[in-house]
Amino acid sequence: MPKTDSSDAPQAYQSVVLTKEPAKVRRVTLSTSLPGAAPAKVVAAVAVVTVLAMTLVPTDAIGIGIALTGLAVLAAVFAASPERPTVPELITAAGIVALLLVSGWRSAGWLAAVCTAIAILATGTLVVGARTIREMAAAVVAPIVALVPTAAWLGRGIADGARDRPVKNLGAILQVAVVTVVLLVVFGALFAGADATFESLLNTVLPDVGDTEVGPSVVLGLVIGGATAIGIYLRYARPRLADRSPRTSAEPWMWAVPTGTVLVLYIAFLITQARAMFGGDDYVQETAGLTYADYARTGFWQLFAVTALTILVVSIAWQRADRSTSTGRVLTRTILGGLCIAALAVVASALHRMDLYMDTFGATRLRVGVMATELWLGAVLVALIIAGAGLGTRQLPRALGFLTMVAALSFAVYNPDERIAQANVDRFERTGKVDLIYLANLSSDATEALLGLPVDLQECVLRGIGRDLADEHGPTAFNVGRHEAREALDGREPGSAAAPVSCAPR
Known part of the structure; x- marks a missing residue:
């Protein structure tokens, strides 16, 4: 039988033989210490938090119960986790509790909602152990992604516990449960009829499950219990994002030209702004045909957007710039530092405009809120300047997170209403x-x-x-x-x- 030369094989066949599919790279890795089923202490912690949340969370008004529930959640997450919390984690937890305490301190629901939202985001970064901006962004979606795995993990833990400890005398247990419930109802009704204060307590603790309302306390308790389970699961799993391939630094002109152009535009604006600020109402009426208050109102939102965009531009340019040489570092700090300093001047201008506007037209929650946000953006700019001056950006994400929590607490101290x-x-x-x-x-x-x-x-x-x-x-x-x-x-x-x-x- 004659030999067949491999070169005579069809080209399509050769391509199949010679082509090798690259190995798939996992974008997220989980800790190898993650058990296949939730340990018994995890199941117990979730059950305790669920019951406490049903009891403590107020459903008709904000109050101290929100902070107490948050404290219980954090305690359960730390107690059921495989590792002890570190000092930075304990500090973060203290900040979270402080944010939740605003619900028991200020009666403004919108203020409590802002502080609670920041506390929830901080809790997400805490349980994931986020250290970078990418990991903090991933912490926002991690609870959603972990919802199904957590349910399966917790379910296996409950099943293992039931299998290891088979229920004996099920009939007797059911009888005791029925008798206990009956006694609670009878004695509870008698005590409630005897004392109005005790009746008020029962009305708070027991959810309303009438025809038109599903007990909000039960729903909130189950949601918070589920969130606690997800937090503990993430503490065990310790998800880590795969390292990105290192970016090649761009040529200096590729980032310096656009950012330098923006800096020149900044300088031109600030010169004009200085003339308007020192010229006062007469100058503005002559050049813009507006009163000083109307002039302030027309520009605040644009300056607010400019500040936020500047932070984004500086962050991207910092990643693209080549800082391996002394010349590159000087160029980077000169242009990007100049942008941050110019943006601080814009922050001052925006705050001055809003102050004039509120002095003429009155203060509102929206106006005070955006002023506080503008101040926070100014603090972020200062942090960027300090990091770029030589202290490094490794701890910058955590510093910004801490800065945000402090800003929210300061706003609560300010008492906006x-x-x-x-x-x-x-x-x-x-x-x-x-x-x-x-x-x-x-x-x-x-x-x-x-x-x-x-x-x-x-x-x-x-x-x-x-x-x-x-x-x-x-x-x-x-x-x-x-x-x-x-x-x-x-x-x-x-x-x-x-x-x-x-x-x-x-």
Whole structure:
């Protein structure tokens, strides 16, 4: 039989033989110490947190129960984790609890929501052990990705526990459970009828499961218990992103030309801005045809966007720049540092504009909130300048996370609702103008400042606060802001006047 030369084989066949598929690279790796099923202590921790959350989380108003629940979640995650928490993790946990305590301190729901959202994001980075911006971004989606694996992991743990400890005398256990529930219902009803305070406590603890409402306490408890299970799973799994292939540094002109152009544009704007700032209202009316307050209003949002975009541009250019030589480092720090410094001047300009605008048109939650965000962006710019000056960027992500938590807590200390009310009261004293409808929608934190209005106007703006204070929320919804508002009103019941009071803006 004649030999067949391999060169005579079809070209398609040769390509199949010679081509080798590259090995797939795993983008995320999990710890090898992750057990196949949740240990018994994990199941117990999740069960305890679920029950506590059903009991502690207030469903009708914000209060101290939110912070207590968060503390229980963190304690369960640390207690059921395979490793002891490090000092930085304990510091982060303390910051998370402090953010959650805002719910028991300030009565402004929007402020508590902001602090709670930041606390949840910080908890995600904590359980994942994020150290870089990429890992922090991954921590946002990690709980969603880990939802199904966690459920299976926890289910296997429960099944293993039931298999290792078979249930004996199931009939007797069911009888005891039924008798216990009956006794609780009977004695609970008798004690509730004997004491109104105890009845209020029971109404807070026991969820309403009527025809039109599924018990919110049960739903929240299950959600928080599930979140706790996910957190513990991530502590065991320790997901790590695969290292990215090192980027090749771009030629200096490729990043220096666009960023340098932006810097020149910054300088031109700041020169113009300085003329407007020192020229005052007359200069602005001559050049722009606007009053100083209208001029301030037209530019704030653009400057806010400029600040945020500058941080993004500086971050990208820093990654692209070649800093391996002294010339490259000097060029990078000169242009990018100049951009950050110029952006700080823009931050000052934006804050000045908003201050003028609020002085003329009054303070609102949106205006105060964006001013606080602008200040936070300014602090981020300072952190970038310090890191670029020579301290390095390795710890910058954690520093920015810590900075964000401190900024949120500082905003809570600032007490925005009270400051908004005080600013509008001061404006009323100067101009006689006030938006009573807006002030009437502020939280109990604003009570003391609103008492600075004339008595007839107080009757309008304090109605909503009076209704909120009249409601019995229960011990887990205790809130310092509402408590101080009751003391400030000193037994007075706003909105009880016989004659209606007009709340039209004045």
